[in-house]
Amino acid sequence: MPVSQKPNPSSIQQISKSPYLNQSTATPADLRSALRLSGLSPPNVESFETQKKRALTQLRSKTSDIEKYIFLAWLRNTNVRLFYGLVTDQLEETLPLIYTPTVGAACQNYSSIYPFLAPPGQPDGLFLSINDLPNLAQIIQNYKPYPQDPSLTPQIAVITDGSRILGLGDLGVGGMGIPVGKLQLYVAGAGVDPRRTIPITLDLGTNNEEKLKDEFYLGLRQKRVGDDKFFPFVDAVLEALTTLYPKLLIQFEDFSSEHAFQLLDKYQPRKFCFNDDIQGTGAVILAGFMNAINLAGIPAKNHKILFFGAGSAAVGVAKQLAAFFVNDHGMSEDEAREMGLVTLDRGDKLAEHKLYFARKDNKGAQYPDISSVIKHVKPTALFGLSSQSGAFSEEVLKSMAGLNDRPIVFPLSNPAYQAECSFEQAMIHTKGKVIFASGTAFPKYTDPQSGLTSSPGQGNNMYIFPGLGLGSILAQPANISDRLIYSAARACANALTVEERTQGLLYPVLPRIRQVSAEVAAAVVAEAVAEGTATSEEVVKIVKAHDKKALVEFVKSRMWTTDGVAEEATSFASHL
Secondary structure, eight states: OOTTOOOOHHHHHHHHSOTTTOOGGGSOHHHHHHTTOTTSSOSOOOOHHHHHHHHHHHHHHOSSHHHHHHHHHHHHTTOHHHHHHHHHHTHHHHHHHHSTTHHHHHHHTHHHHGGGTSOTTOOSSEEEEGGGGGGHHHHHHHOOOSOOOTTOOOOEEEEEOSSSOTTSOOOGGGGGHHHHHHHHHHHHHHOOOGGGEEEEEEEOOOOOHHHHHOTTOOSOSSOOOOHHHHHHHHHHHHHHHHHHOTTOEEEEOSOOHHHHHHHHHHHTTTSSEEEIIIIIHHHHHHHHHHHHHHHHTSOGGGOOEEEEOOSHHHHHHHHHHHHHHHHHHOOOHHHHTOOSOOBTTSSSOOOGGGGGGOBOOSTTOOOOSHHHHHHHHOOSEEEEOSOOTTOSOHHHHHHHHHHOSSOEEEEOOSSGGGSSSOHHHHHHHTTTOOEEEESSOOOOEEOTTTOOEEOOEEOOGGGTHHHHHHHHHHHOOSSOOHHHHHHHHHHHHHTOOHHHHHTTOSSOOGGGHHHHHHHHHHHHHHHHHHHTOOOOHHHHHHHHTTOHHHHHHHHHHTOOOGGGHHHHHHHHHHTO
16 A cells, blocks of 8 residues: 555554454555554564564463463464464464363353453354343344454354353353354464454353352343253354355354254254264364274174263264274164163163163163173273263273273363273273374373373364354255264374374374364365265365365465455555
């Protein structure tokens, strides 16, 4: 922009106050002059690398993880480019801070830390309360955290009602940390454009007495509404969203188990949506199990799987595993679903989502604890989704090691302090025989006698949902079918390199997450075309050329990166 031109003040504010376009100390001198920003920051023009180095130094100076979370949230809400540059460069260090396990503490303390997550006027997410029912469309349109080009309509929304946050229960509006965190992983892990994401929390009250009595709580101070109001409200929200943005992908997150299954059953056939707790978790654990089978050296059909816990995530995992045995190994559906010992006659009414796996062949016998079930079933694999810390005791782990040369043990509950066992405990009590993956990160284990160091697997949903979401956005199928989810799991399992397989890893190393997401997305696109549900003519043409490499490269070309933000800022300014 020539210096003689005089942009109007509101246009200057658009770029100088935009967390997306603002480059802070990296803003070039000529752009500062053109936008009348000279003198409003120190004169030195820094490189992006220097900015990232300073931000990392500040991050590491914080003395607690919650302080680090607050710092990173502020950075995300003031300088998008710098935030994602730091996160992608330091993924292994920052991932536990922007999502699990730190996000759990952030959600618990959300009302206390909220004012410090973003500058005034910059939203951390979109809050829709039951009282907003008459004005939903207008309120949704209010959410414009960045200057919007008309072509940049939202592509994905992650929605929670805060009723079952991780293993922490009902946190009300504090649940906003979950959709915010998940969308950060979409951007960092799969290159979804941050300007085209909407984190949404539905406030229908809370049954958490501690929150209702908390003077700082920012949500509605009322008990949760009943199903008679819950379902019509969710209907209205989805209708408003999809009317405004017809191509929007909706991800359900951390709803109570009953509602999670009911919403998925209702909307999966007719809306562009999926549930990450059920389907994403199921897919990522299936991917790890596929690779665990190879390490265990036992044919897939000979495995016996025991589940401890039967919530939405557990049933989601079990259904994915059952589909694997049916689709790939010729089992009947009845054979495949004989996992665990939830019995029809156990004395209480089973929730609807548990009935699919409930057994009636127990002949009246009940098994009150894991040890008794292990003795009866003799499983090769043990999965924990119970949120019961220590459930996989020394006795349980030794029993698994006694039955199997390479026992498969997946304690999947989040956060870490609710995991059924740690990696160290699993290694010690199985004498290093365990094939291990957890739902949260655990440190490496060094054997005190041999000095050998082993790395735990982590069934991190980040290996699935970013690629699943990106592939779905690119293919635009009418709905997210079970086969699309399964193709994502298979692609994730196949994404291991030769070196990673040699190391005995179940999942790729995190620094390769964008490559993994590209391969998952490509598999999803290919499956959508094979099903005949893909509506994007561009991807149909590429898939029908039968060039997998070209398809993966096409996916990569559609990934957002920080590299182009500076050019976008200059371009935006030239059109003011």
